Every structure is written in structure tokens, then in C-alpha cells.
Amino acid sequence: MSLPLLPTSLVGSYAQPEWLIDRAKLAGRFPPRTRQKELWRIPEEFLEEAWDDATIYAIHEQERAGLDIVTDGEMRRESYSNRFATALNGVDMDNHGTALDRSGEPVPVPRVTGEISRRHAVQVRDVQFMKQHTDKATKITVPGPFTMSQQAQDDYYGDPEALALAYAGAVNEEIKDLFAAGADVVQLDEPYMQARPDKARAYGLKALERALEGVTGTTALHICFGYAHLIHERPEGYSFLPELAASNVKQISIETAQSKLDTKVLETLPGKTIILGVLDLSTHEVETPETVAARIRRGLEHAPKDKIIVAPDCGLKYLPREVAFGTMKAMADGARIVREELA
Numbered sequence: 566m567s568l569p570l571l572p573t574s575l576v577g578s579y580a581q582p583e584w585l586i587d588r589a590k591l592a593g594r595f596p597p598r599t600r601q602k603e604l605w606r607i608p609e610e611f612l613e614e615a616w617d618d619a620t621i622y623a624i625h626e627q628e629r630a631g632l633d634i635v636t637d638g639e640m641r642r643e644s645y646s647n648r649f650a651t652a653l654n655g656v657d658m659d660n661h662g663t664a665l666d667r668s669g670e671p672v673p674v675p676r677v678t679g680e681i682s683r684r685h686a687v688q689v690r691d692v693q694f695m696k697q698h699t700d701k702a703t704k705i706t707v708p709g710p711f712t713m714s715q716q717a718q719d720d721y722y723g724d725p726e727a728l729a730l731a732y733a734g735a736v737n738e739e740i741k742d743l744f745a746a747g748a749d750v751v752q753l754d755e756p757y758m759q760a761r762p763d764k765a766r767a768y769g770l771k772a773l774e775r776a777l778e779g780v781t782g783t784t785a786l787h788i789c790f791g792y793a794h795l796i797h798e799r800p801e802g803y804s805f806l807p808e809l810a811a812s813n814v815k816q817i818s819i820e821t822a823q824s825k826l827d828t829k830v831l832e833t834l835p836g837k838t839i840i841l842g843v844l845d846l847s848t849h850e851v852e853t854p855e856t857v858a859a860r861i862r863r864g865l866e867h868a869p870k871d872k873i874i875v876a877p878d879c880g881l882k883y884l885p886r887e888v889a890f891g892t893m894k895a896m897a898d899g900a901r902i903v904r905e906e907l908a
Contacts, residue, residue: 566702566749566783570907571861571875571900572633574840576787576818577645577706577752578880579623579638580889585615586643592883596644598674598716599661600651604643616641617694624699626890631897634702634750634874637695645754645880646708646716652687653735655679655721662718667760667791676718681731683738692746702749709755709786710736710776711769716757726768733775744782752785752818759788762805770808777813785816785840789879790824802826807833816840820878822860823847831867839868842878843899844892849884851891857899870907875900 581588586604597604607615623638642648651658655677662676692705710732714725722728736753743751753776758765777784786809790800803826809817810833818840821828831839843860845852857875864873875896881889 566634568633568702569904570870571873571904572702573875573897573900574632574634574704575627575636575638575893576789576840576842576876576878576880577636577639577704577754578642578882579626579636579640579893580881580884580886581638581640582619582622582886585619585640591643595666595668595670595672597647598644598650598664598672600647600658601643620691620694621698624695627893628699628701630890630894631901632701632893634704635695635699636704636706637691639706639880639882641691645706645882646713649687649708649739650675650713650716652684653681653732654684655681655731656717662720664716664718667757674716674718677721677728679721681728681735683735686742687739689742689746692743692748696747703747704750704752704785705743705748706752706754706787707736707739707743709753709758710772711765712755712757714772715761715764725764726771729768729772730775733772736776737778737780740776740780740782740784744780748782750783750785750816751780752787752816753814754787756787756789756791758805759790759803765805766808770812773812773814780813783816784814785818785838786812786814787818787840787879789818789820789842791879800824802830806830810834810837816874818842818876821864822878828863828867831864834868838872838874839864840874840876841868842876844877844896846878846881846884846892849888851888852895854895854898854902857896858902861899861903865903 619640714729820842
């Protein structure tokens, strides 16, 4: 990838159009862990074409805002995790299980009744389609194995570590295929490493290493406090972050804006590229480029300028479309301000 200093990128998701998905229903519940096809407004026979059109729109909006690394906006997904998690062998799709969400509420989840394995490549076409519609560097996201293991009811393995490692094997195959399809960056989403740090220390890191086994491309890991639309209270710091310093993942995505995170914590991740979250997504107010620039400068106090990628705190999925675009452009403009200062 040929990128400028302080390149800009989404964490993954962009705001889906109202004509594609029922945004009110989407926002009124926890992120789906099982498939919830009733959210889509398009008849199933036209849905693939609609997803393609929405993806072209999401790519165009990122380019129009001036982003350097683009994603597919996760237009094809009801949530960041359920599309991949429900496409695997070993999951009973007719009889769901129940697990506690990170908020402590019981939610429907995939019920594991057999050996977890990948039936087929899930997102390879997503990468191929994205590459057809942009000349920018590209990133694709996959749910991490530890998080998927926490979002499932295990009626087969009887061992949480074995379940996480089984998911990791499936993720490993997918990552390799995504790089083969042309992805420049593959990001694993692992919010539950922050939500359940003791379990993450016990076997989450082991699952992460299994997922990255034999992978040679640029990998990223997103660890966060949850969507601001749903999780309003933010702790002052991460309960699980320095542990990632010894992992093989190349980039770590963290949020600093809404939580007003002490960026000194970046010093605990030497050698890692930091995907620095600089957009507070708890508000529909479009922040200014100057506000974004100030947050980037806070990151630069504790990380080298060539080791920072500028990004939102989390996905833009729940923002109104005009707010999502405005904040994304402010982010790109804020990065440009600091880039010119450094030059």
C-alpha cells in the first residue's frame, strides 16, 4: 500500500441506507447474533443486487470524504459478526441458543451442536467486488474467534477454550482467502476481549494466535467499549490492551474520543501501528476538523507519526447518513491539518 502520513480509514461499518435496511428496527435492539432477515427492506431475490449497489455507494462516500483506506462499509451485514458466525458448520440455524450480551442482557445466539468449521469462503466476493470499484487500499473485517465464542451457546465442546480455538481455525482459513482475493488489510473485531478480560487472558490470546497462524498479510484488531448508540457509559481506560503487544497482529484499533482515553496507554503497544479512534460517536453533532486534529496530536505524544492510522472510535453503522459523512470528512480534514503541520 502506498499511503500518506497519518492515513485515514473507517473501523469497518458505514451507515446503511434507509431503503436497504429498517434502521429504526436495527437501532432498537442489540446487534443481532443470529440472522434477522426481517430487517432488510428488499425482497430476497433482489437483495444481492441491492447490497452491491449500497457497497458502491459506501465506497464512493469514503472516497468523496478523502479517506485513504476504504472498506465495503459492511453493507451486507445485519451486525459485524452474525453474517460470518451463522455461515459455519456446526451451528443449528433452526433452534437458537441464548447468551448474555456484554450489557448483561440475554439475547438469541448461534447454538453450537457440532464441530465448528468453515463451509465455504464467506467474504471473498466482498473483497473482489470492492477491488473492482476502488483503486484505494482496501480493508475487510471479520469477527474474531474469542468474541464469536462468547456470542454462542455451546452444546457440543463443553470447553470454552476448545470452542474459541475451533472458531479460530475457521477464521484462519477465511483470512488467508481474503488476502488471496486482494485485501490489503484484514481486521479482526474482538470487542469481547475488553468486555471479558479474564477470559481473554485465559484463552483469547491463544485463539487469536491460532487465527493468525501462517498469515503473512497486514492484520488489524479492533477492541472497543461497544457501540456508543447502545453502550453509553465509558470506562476511563482499557481492561485489556497491553496484553496485545506480544501478539502477531500488526495494527491495534482503539477508541480515544468518547472515553477521553489517556493516550499514554499507546506506549504499552511498542512496534504496533495504532488505528487511533478520534471521532466521538455518542453524538449526532458533526465534530470539527480542529477537534479531530487535537485528538490526533494527543496520540502523537505517545506513538510515532508513522505508526498512526486515523479512524473513528468504532463503526458508523448507527449514525444518520448525513452525520456519518460529515464526521468522516471532518476526520479526513483533521488528519490533513496535522499532516501539513508535520510536513
